[in-house]
Amino acid sequence: MTIKLEAHRIGLEYGDPESDGRLVALNDVSLSIHENEFVSIVGPSGCGKTTFLSIVDGLIRATAGQILLGGTPVSEPGPDRAVVFQDSSLLPWRTVLGNVVFGLECIGVRPSEARERAAHYIEMVGLRGFENRYSYQLSGGMQQRVNLARALVMDPQILLMDEPFAALDAQTRELMQEELLNIWQASGKTVLFITHQIDEAIFLSDRVIVFSARPGRVKESVDIELDRPRSLKLKRDPRFHAYEDRIWSLIQEEEKPRAKAAG
Ligand SMILES: Nc1ncnc2c1ncn2[C@@H]1O[C@H](COP(=O)(O)OP(=O)(O)OP(=O)(O)O)[C@@H](O)[C@H]1O
Numbered sequence: 001m002t003i004k005l006e007a008h009r010i011g012l013e014y015g016d017p018e019s020d021g022r023l024v025a026l027n028d029v030s031l032s033i034h035e036n037e038f039v040s041i042v043g044p045s046g047c048g049k050t051t052f053l054s055i056v057d058g059l060i061r062a063t064a065g066q067i068l069l070g071g072t073p074v075s076e077p078g079p080d081r082a083v084v085f086q087d088s089s090l091l092p093w094r095t096v097l098g099n100v101v102f103g104l105e106c107i108g109v110r111p112s113e114a115r116e117r118a119a120h121y122i123e124m125v126g127l128r129g130f131e132n133r134y135s136y137q138l139s140g141g142m143q144q145r146v147n148l149a150r151a152l153v154m155d156p157q158i159l160l161m162d163e164p165f166a167a168l169d170a171q172t173r174e175l176m177q178e179e180l181l182n183i184w185q186a187s188g189k190t191v192l193f194i195t196h197q198i199d200e201a202i203f204l205s206d207r208v209i210v211f212s213a214r215p216g217r218v219k220e221s222v223d224i225e226l227d228r229p230r231s232l233k234l235k236r237d238p239r240f241h242a243y244e245d246r247i248w249s250l251i252q253e254e255e256k257p258r259a260k261a262a263g
Contacts, residue, residue, distance in 0.1 A: 001034040001035065002034060002035040003032045003033070003034055003035075004033055004034060004035045004037070004069070004070060004157060004158060004190045005032065005033040005056065005067070005068070005069055005158055005190065005192065006031075006032045006033075006067070006068040007029055007030055007031050007032070007052075007055075007056070007065065007066075007067050008030055008065050008066045008067075008068070009028050009029070009030050009064060009065035009066075010026055010028070010029040010030070010052065010055060010062045010064065010065035010066075010067065011024070011026055011027055011028060011029075011062060011063050011064030011065055012024075012025045012026040012048070012051055012052075012055065012060065012062055012063050012064075013025065013063045024214070024215040025048040025051045025214060025215060025216065026048045026051055026052060026055075026062075026215055026216045026217070027215035027216070027217050028064075028065075028217050029048075029052060029065070029211075029216060029217050029218060030065075030218065031209060031218055031221070033158070033190060033192060034190070035190055036188055036189070036190055037190055037191075037206050037207065038184055038190075038191045038193065038204055038205050038206050038207075039191065039192055039193065039205055039206065039207045039208075039209060040192075040193040040194070040195055040200075040201035040204060040205040040207075040208050040209070041053075041192070041193070041194050041195075041201075041208075041209045041210075041211060042194075042195060042196070042198060042201050042208060042209070042210055042211070042247060042251065043210055043211030043212065043213070043216060043219070043251065043254065044211075044212075044213045044214075044251055044254045044255050045196070046213075046214050047211040047212065047213055047214050047216040047254070048211060048214060048215065048216030049162075049194045049211060049216070050162055050194065051216070052211075052216065053083070053160050053162050053192065053194055055067060055074075056069075056074065056081065056158075056160060056192065057077055057081055057083055057160055058074050058075060058076040058077040058078060058081065059077060061075070069081065069157055069158060070157050079103075079107065079154055079156065080156055080157040080158070081156050081157065081158055081160055082150075082151035082152070082154050082156035082158075082159055082160065083151065083160045083161070083162065084144070084147045084148055084151050084159070084160070084161045084162070084164045085147075085162050085163075085164065086162060086163040086164060086165075086166045086167050087167065088135060088140070088143035088144065088146075088147055089147065090135040090143060090146055090147065090150075091135075092134065092135050092136065093134075094134075095131060095132050095133060095134055096122065096127060096130050096131050096132070096133050096134075096138070096146050097115070097118055097119075097122065097131040097132065099135075099146055099150055100118040100121060100122055100146065100149045100150050100153055101114040101115060101117075101118045101153075102150070103150060103153065103154050104117060104118070104153060104154070117153050118149070118153055119131075120153075121149040121152045121153045122149050124149065124152070124183055124186055124187065125145040125146070125148050125149045125152075125179075125183060126145060126179065127142065127145050127146065127149065130142065139172070140167060140168050140169075140172065141168055141172040141175070141176055144164055144165065144168065144176060145176075145179075147164070148164075148180070148183065152183070152187055152189070156189070157190065158189070158190045158191070158192060159189045159190070159191045159192070160191075160192050161191060161192070161193045161194065162194045163194055163195055163196065164176075164193075165177065165195075165200070166195075166196070173200075174232055177200055177203055177204060177232070178230075178231065178232055180204065181203075181204060181228075181229065181230060182229075184204075185228075185229065191204075193205065198244050198247050198248055198251075199235055199240075199244060201247070202224055202226075202240060202243045202244060202247070203230060203232075203234065203235060203240075205224050206223070206224060207221055207222065207223055207224060208221075208222045208224060208243075208247055209221050209222075210222065210247060210250045210251060212254050213254040213255070213257070219250060219253075219254065220250055222243065222246065222247060222250075224243060226239060226240065226243075
């Protein structure tokens with residue numbers, strides 16, 4: 001198996017204006033993700049999940065360690081990574097098609113080719129027939145589908161997803177999880193996914209990485225040995241519940257000392 005992403009002893013300190021000191025968000029985070037692997041990170045609130053994703057994206061520079069993507073060090077954002085955030089970041093003055101071709105236009109892809117590539121991914125995310133809609137005419141779930149198409153059309157080496165379904169209602173969220181697995185299988189991408197929801201992480205992933213409380217580091221990496229393709233009824237399987245219990249316990253172990261310290 002080829003390693004696509006490698007984080008080697010990542011550390012990150014933020015300046016902390018409240019204490020006039022430093023806040024250590026991440027400490028000695030090492031992990032690797034294989035090509036085509038779907039990996040989620042879960043952990044207590046504030047453990048540095050988003051910070052880690054931003055370092056992989058190149059938006060934040062680690063204060064220690066190194067990220068390698070396809071063997072090349074990451075130092076700034078680049079087209080080899082695409083991010084999908086919780087909030088729809090669609091351009092409101094552009095249609096679905098206009099949003100999906102936007103990134104391709106920026107890198108000088110010919111308009112006819114850009115439209116062709118966009119049409120392929122619009123179809124993949126189930127939005128054929130909605131190409132000429134504007135974001136205000138789309139539901140939250142549809143907007144996240146556009147965001148996904150916009151990320152995939154750039155053909156990144158890795159797809160970074162930061163709580164992409166957090167703003168959706170529970171039912172739409174579950175449908176999007178199932179849909180994302182279909183899209184992931186069709187696109188063959190490597191995915192790094194961040195979530196607060198343990199069931200979402202298990203359902204989607206080949207592996208769930210549990211971060212410790214801040215400063216975040218890898219507490220445990222749990223292989224999810226559940227067959228694919230997966231459907232939502234898997235969430236009622238006793239093996240699924242066993243994974244939920246195990247990961248919940250790992251997070252609780254981190255939450256307890258904090259709760260004690262607070263009161
Ligand atoms: N720009 C910043 N400046 C200073 N501190 C920051 C900054 N961004 C995040 N932090 C702090 O760093 C720690 C890690 O934050 P981060 O958002 O990465 O955690 P998280 O695990 O994604 O959180 P959550 O689970 O709440 O989404 C937190 O204590 C947060 O308050």
